[in-house]
Structures are given as structure tokens and as C-alpha cells.
Amino acid sequence: MYNFYRWYPSAKIVFMAPTKPLVAQQIEACYKVMGIPQAHMAELTGSTAAKNRQEVWRSKRIFFLTPQVMVNDLSRDTCPAQKIKCVVIDEAHKALGNHAYCQVIRQLGSQTLQFRILALSATPGGDTKAVQAVISNLLISHIELRSEESPDIQAHSHQRTVEKMVVPLGEALAAHQVRYLQVGTRNSTKLLVFSKLYIFRTNC
Structure with missing residues (x-):
């Protein structure tokens, strides 16, 4: 993203996040990490007046907004x-079906193909099919994986101490637990009896 900011002085860079709080968070992070002047950045929301939006798009270089x-x-x-030369997509795993992320890429692609997409996700998908759908919807051609053990991540990671604490149930919850188990035991016993009868009859 920062390279595109340097390489294309007259280009526009878009950073999309699914919610307004995430949008605000990314603005602050980009300012602190990359040192991009705040005068070059803009946050666009649905409440930005229509008559001002065109001027914002004209005068700013990096835009933070929801899809x-x-x-x-x-x-x-x-x-x-x-x-637009660079589109950054946060929480990219949401790019499924007709999600706004997918609509953005389709609309952009219908007008220009001279832009790069950087899609970010900590949870890319629950299965291969979902991951492939995101890859296809966002026109992804190259994938890079990072974990806590990656050299470029370790420098920014903090050592964690995990302590397991077992909290006993209070009296009220313990009473509910007993009643729940009683109901479950009664129903499971009936199911076991029926299943045995069914097995016995089918074997006769």
C-alpha cells in the first residue's frame, strides 16, 4: 500500500473495512506505522454530504471506507x-456471494483492470470451497501465509503466558445442571430402549 502511495503520486488508494470502527482503527494504524500525512487521507462514510464527496475524491489520495x-x-x-491503483480489503473472508466487497471488485473491474488488490484475513474460510470462493471473488492470484512463528511477525509479537483456571458452578447453575442431566438421561434411556427393540425386531 505504501509503495503504491509512493509510486503513483496522482493515483488513489482505497482501504476498505466492513465496519466504521474498523475503518477508524485502520486510519490511525496507517498514520502511525507508515507516517502517511493525514492531509492525504480521508474517511468516507454514508453521512458525508454528496456535494462534498466528489471534492474529497479529487483532493485526497488514500480513502478509508466501508465497501x-x-x-x-x-x-x-x-x-x-x-x-484507483490499489485496493486493500480487510476481513477479506467476507467476500462471499453478493457481499459489498464482491460488488466493488466487479464494478471496478468493469471500468479498469489497472489496480492491485491486497486482501487481508486472519480466518480465510472454514473449508477449501469457501477459501476458493474468496480467491475467485477478489481476483487473487498469489497467497502468502503468516503465523506467530513467521520471522516478520515475531518482531511484533508479545510472549503470552496462558493460565488455565477452572471456575466452579454456583448453586443456581449446579441445580440447573442436575435437572438438565436428569432430563437428558430420561430421554436417552428411552431412545436406547427403542433402538434395542428396533434391532431385535429387524433381527427376527
């Missing part, structure tokens, strides 16, 4: 799609 806002600005031609 829904990006979809709206692309649909209204408020966003200069041809000038």
Missing part, C-alpha cells in the same frame, strides 16, 4: 475508478 460506501460512490460515478 457499501464504495459501491455507492462507484455507482454514482463519484469515485474516479480509473485512478
Whole structure:
């Protein structure tokens, strides 16, 4: 992202996150980590007046927004799609079906293909099919994996001490537990009896 900021002085860079709090968090992180001047960055929300949005897109270089806002600005031609060179997608595993992330990439791709996508996710998917769907929807061609053991991650990781604490149930919860087990035992006993009868009859 920072390289695109340096390489293309007149280009636009988009950083999308699924919620407003995450958007605000990423603005602060980019300012502190990369030192990008705040005067070059802008947060766009649905509450930003329509008459001001075009001027913001014209005068700023890096934009932090939710994908829904990006979809709206692309649909209204408020966003200069041809000038976008880098799209960063946080929580990229959400790019399934007709999610706004998918809509953004489709709309951008229909106007220009001269942009790079950087998709970030700590939980890329529950199975291979879900991961492949994200890869296809976001036009991903290269994947890099990182873990706590990765050399470039260790420098930013803190040592953790994990202590297991078993908290006993209080009287009220213990009473509920007993009643729950009684109900479960009664029903499971009936099921066992029925299953044995069924097995006996099928074997006759």
C-alpha cells in the first residue's frame, strides 16, 4: 500500500473495512506505522454530504471506507475508478456471494483492470470451497501465509503466558445442571430402549 502511495503520486488508494470502527482503527494504524500525512487521507462514510464527496475524491489520495460506501460512490460515478491503483480489503473472508466487497471488485473491474488488490484475513474460510470462493471473488492470484512463528511477525509479537483456571458452578447453575442431566438421561434411556427393540425386531 505504501509503495503504491509512493509510486503513483496522482493515483488513489482505497482501504476498505466492513465496519466504521474498523475503518477508524485502520486510519490511525496507517498514520502511525507508515507516517502517511493525514492531509492525504480521508474517511468516507454514508453521512458525508454528496456535494462534498466528489471534492474529497479529487483532493485526497488514500480513502478509508466501508465497501457499501464504495459501491455507492462507484455507482454514482463519484469515485474516479480509473485512478484507483490499489485496493486493500480487510476481513477479506467476507467476500462471499453478493457481499459489498464482491460488488466493488466487479464494478471496478468493469471500468479498469489497472489496480492491485491486497486482501487481508486472519480466518480465510472454514473449508477449501469457501477459501476458493474468496480467491475467485477478489481476483487473487498469489497467497502468502503468516503465523506467530513467521520471522516478520515475531518482531511484533508479545510472549503470552496462558493460565488455565477452572471456575466452579454456583448453586443456581449446579441445580440447573442436575435437572438438565436428569432430563437428558430420561430421554436417552428411552431412545436406547427403542433402538434395542428396533434391532431385535429387524433381527427376527
